[in-house]
Structure formats: C-alpha cells, structure tokens
Amino acid sequence: MRATADLQTQAPAQFQSFLDGLPRGKATRAHILCDSDCDGLPAGALLLQALRLAGYTELSIEAKRKGESAWNPEVLERLAAMGPEALFVLDLGSRPDAMLPGVPTLLIDHHLPGGIPDGAKLITGYGSEAHGLATPTTGLLVYWCVRGLLSPEQHRELLWLAALSILSDVGDKAPFAELAEARALWPAGPMRDAVALLNAPRRTAAADATPALAALLSAQTPKQIVSGELPETAALRAAKEEVATALALAKKAAPKFSRKYRDTLGADLVALRMDSPAQVHPLVAQTWRGRFRDSIVMGVNFGFRPGYVHFSARGPKGVNVIQFLREHAPAGADQGYGNGHDQASGGAVPVASWDAFAADLGFGPELALAPPPPSIPAPYGETSKPKQARPKAKAREHSPEAGPAGR
Numbered sequence: 001m002r003a004t005a006d007l008q009t010q011a012p013a014q015f016q017s018f019l020d021g022l023p024r025g026k027a028t029r030a031h032i033l034c035d036s037d038c039d040g041l042p043a044g045a046l047l048l049q050a051l052r053l054a055g056y057t058e059l060s061i062e063a064k065r066k067g068e069s070a071w072n073p074e075v076l077e078r079l080a081a082m083g084p085e086a087l088f089v090l091d092l093g094s095r096p097d098a099m100l101p102g103v104p105t106l107l108i109d110h111h112l113p114g115g116i117p118d119g120a121k122l123i124t125g126y127g128s129e130a131h132g133l134a135t136p137t138t139g140l141l142v143y144w145c146v147r148g149l150l151s152p153e154q155h156r157e158l159l160w161l162a163a164l165s166i167l168s169d170v171g172d173k174a175p176f177a178e179l180a181e182a183r184a185l186w187p188a189g190p191m192r193d194a195v196a197l198l199n200a201p202r203r204t205a206a207a208d209a210t211p212a213l214a215a216l217l218s219a220q221t222p223k224q225i226v227s228g229e230l231p232e233t234a235a236l237r238a239a240k241e242e243v244a245t246a247l248a249l250a251k252k253a254a255p256k257f258s259r260k261y262r263d264t265l266g267a268d269l270v271a272l273r274m275d276s277p278a279q280v281h282p283l284v285a286q287t288w289r290g291r292f293r294d295s296i297v298m299g300v301n302f303g304f305r306p307g308y309v310h311f312s313a314r315g316p317k318g319v320n321v322i323q324f325l326r327e328h329a330p331a332g333a334d335q336g337y338g339n340g341h342d343q344a345s346g347g348a349v350p351v352a353s354w355d356a357f358a359a360d361l362g363f364g365p366e367l368a369l370a371p372p373p374p375s376i377p378a379p380y381g382e383t384s385k386p387k388q389a390r391p392k393a394k395a396r397e398h399s400p401e402a403g404p405a406g407r
C-alpha cells in the first residue's frame with residue numbers, strides 16, 4: 001500500500017504549496033477547466049466547492065467542449081480572454097506545451113503524462129499500477145488534495161463527488177476505501193444512476209456538459225441529481241435518451257478483423273464501424289470487448305466530427321494499446337492521439353490520413369473512408385461472412401475513458 005499512502009500524503013502537500021504561491025491569496029481569480037465526463041466534472045465541482053468553503057472568493061469553472069483538448073488554440077484563447085490569475089486543469093492529461101504563460105497552473109490528472117507545461121505543476125495518479133495498485137481517479141485525487149482545507153465534516157460531505165468519479169472511471173468493484181465509505185453514507189442506486197445521467201451530455205451530438213456540471217454544483221446528494229428536483233435533471237435525461245438511440249444504431253455494426261499483428265502484438269484487431277455525431281464509439285468498443293477478450297477492440301466513428309475519424313481502442317491486460325498506436329501513428333495525428341490509459345486509448349485521425357492508417361493496421365476496404373458497395377464481393381473473408389453474432393455484454397458505465405483528448 002506504500003505508493004497509495006505516499007500519493008495521499010504528497011498530493012495534498014503539492015496542492016497546498018500551489019495554493020501558497022497564488023498571487024493574491026484567497027482573492028486570486030482562479031479558473032477551473034475540467035473534463036466533461038463523470039470523473040472530470042465531479043473533480044471540478046469538488047475543487048470549486050472545497051476552495052469556496054476555504055474562503056476563496058473569485059472562482060469560475062467550465063467543462064471542455066466537443067472535440068476539445070486543454071491545449072487547443074481556441075481553448076487557450078478563450079481562457080486567456082478571461083484573464084485568470086490561476087488555472088486548474090483537471091482530468092485532461094498533461095503535455096509539455098505552454099498553456100497560459102505566466103499564469104500559475106496546476107494540472108491534476110491520472111492519464112499517461114506526456115510532459116508538463118513550463119512553469120506548471122502536475123499532480124498525477126498515473127503509475128500506481130506499477131506498484132500493483134489501482135490508478136486513482138482525478139476526482140479521488142482532488143478529494144485527497146483538499147483534505148487540509150476543510151473540517152472533517154465538510155470533507156465528508158463532498159465524498160460522494162469522489163465516489164461518483166470512482167464509479168464512472170473504475171466501477172463498483174474499485175478497491176478504494178473512499179468508495180466503501182461513501183456507500184455507507186449514500187445509497188448505491190442513486191449514485192449509479194447519477195453517473196449514467198452525468199455522463200450522458202458529453203456523449204450527445206452537441207456534447208455540452210453544462211447541465212451536468214450545474215447539477216453537480218447545486219446538488220448536496222446523488223439522489224438530488226436523479227430525483228428530478230433540480231431543473232438540470234430534465235436535460236440530463238434527454239441527453240441519456242439521445243445517446244441510447246445513437247448507441248442502439250451504432251451497435252448494429254458487424255465486426256471487422258485484422259490478424260496482421262497477431263504474432264508481434266499478441267492480439268488481433270477488431271473494428272466496429274459507425275457514423276454517429278454522438279460519442280458512442282467508446283461505448284461500442286466497450287460493449288464488444290467482452291466478446292473479443294484477447295483482441296484490441298476499436299470503435300471507429302466516421303460521423304463524430306467533420307474532417308476527422310475518431311476511434312476508441314480497448315485492449316486486453318498485457319497488451320499496451322498506447323504503445324501500439326504510437327508505433328502506427330498516422331500522418332497529421334494531433335497530440336491527443338495515442339494517449340490515455342495502457343488498455344484504453346484512441347485518437348482523432350484526419351480524413352486524408354485515414355485510409356492509409358486503416359490499411360497499415362491490416363484492415364481492408366471495409367474500413368476505408370468510402371466503403372466498397374455491398375454488391376461487390378469483398379476480397380477479405382470476414383466481410384462476406386453471413387450473420388454476425390451480437391455482443392452479449394451490455395456496455396458498462398465504467399469504461400475508463402480513453403483519454404483527455406477529443407476522441
């Protein structure tokens with residue numbers, strides 16, 4: 001348990017030293033940028049509320065929007081225009097590129113770090129698995145960080161936010177004491193339902209997580225989010241319905257296979273092709289993962305964002321998906337490509353590079369930008385197979401997110 005204990009001591013110390021360095025103390029204008037999923041959102045809500053309780057007065061928060069990363073020029077321009085005196089970046093990865101030069105910046109994250117921006121600080125949970133421990137979620141890291149700012153009662157009242165992040169990213173079997181503690185304080189049903197509702201908005205075509213963030217900021221319990229007493233809940237329910245419809249459609253795709261890297265990688269590749277403006281490709285990959293346990297399963301979405309093909313890849317334990325993707329990086333891949341977790345990664349590939357990328361992975365015309373018309377017999381055996389079996393497993397809510405970039 002050494003590494004976890006160390007991190008639980010080190011993270012609050014690093015966090016406090018960052019706060020101590022703020023230019024105008026508790027009157028510092030601090031902005032929080034968080035991921036739009038049910039780890040980044042509760043992490044942001046937790047941080048904002050803890051700082052507020054500790055007496056910080058000039059706080060603002062936003063979630064990333066569709067296809068964005070924290071390093072997109074338009075995001076950095078938007079942030080700079082606000083003129084913050086401090087910046088918190090949560091659950092959005094870490095890269096060496098500059099963010100807002102001269103503005104004290106703290107990144108809290110648990111994805112594979114690609115570096116740290118000049119002058120910024122990073123608190124990361126990545127690497128815990130090397131010590132045989134589960135990687136903490138960003139929400140849990142923030143929960144550890146803010147302990148010193150709050151009374152034990154105040155701290156405990158915010159625990160459900162960390163618990164939602166654990167349920168969302170790791171699942172209900174996550175080996176964290178904080179989850180067991182939260183279970184004793186809040187019933188499991190509403191927590192599970194809240195995670196499903198809060199994850200829905202960012203998966204819709206518009207990908208606007210604002211109502212999810214607003215719900216987290218005004219609720220005091222998970223039950224309030226699901227009960228309908230908050231005005232935001234209607235938007236969350238509508239988002240969930242939109243995603244369910246998009247997912248039902250995307251799940252009809254038949255799997256395509258590549259055995260090209262069976263010997264060198266120790267895994268086959270399985271691709272599910274879809275054309276959806278909704279972020280359902282990670283869910284589809286997760287759904288089929290149970291059926292192809294020894295393969296890297298890719299949800300490939302041609303309709304998510306104009307100009308790009310987005311994909312999510314899920315691999316079996318022992319197969320490093322990040323490393324494989326980086327070895328096969330397509331032309332024009334952005335910095336978000338091949339990030340995330342060792343067994344959950346993905347990327348956005350410019351349409352001009354897609355066909356060569358798919359061919360390099362060993363897929364035939366069935367995965368090309370313009371697929372061959374069905375009347376022409378495909379030269380690859382798999383495409384002409386009769387009916388494909390449907391996946392048995394349901395997509396579980398706790399698919400670890402592929403990573404911080406806009407997949």
Ligand SMILES: [Mn+2]
Nearest residue numbers: 039091138169
């Ligand atoms: Mn996360």
